Amino acid sequence: MCVFCKIIAGEIPSKKAYEDEDVLAIYDINPQAPVHIVFMPKEHLLTCADDIRPENAEIIGKIFAAISKVAKDLGLKDGYRIINNCGAAAGQTVMHIHFHLLAGKADMSERMV
């Protein structure tokens, strides 16, 4: 089982930022910005954005709707960045598709993950 599946199963503790039937968002254990939350589908379906196909539209749409809701709830009115690392060479370490929400750095043009 991957580390995110263990978190979803409750085998590894996490600080939840959002949860519904299909989506979980947790605060990153090694934050790269003042706000750093990772959004994932509860089902281990895809590895990264490169795997997304039209039939995955519903779950991907739900993840992005959750990102938008959390950003609004946290008052991220100055903007935020969403990152998907696709592949080990791009820095991906957990092979369960997820999107990083990063915010709160003064210089948002700087690469953060």
Ligand code: AMP
């Ligand atoms: P990536 O490098 O894009 O695959 O992102 C994986 C992210 O998961 C990294 O930013 C890690 O810091 C984060 N991470 C790994 N294990 C945990 C954990 N147990 N709880 C919270 N975040 C984690």
Ligand code: ZN
């Ligand atoms: Zn998984």
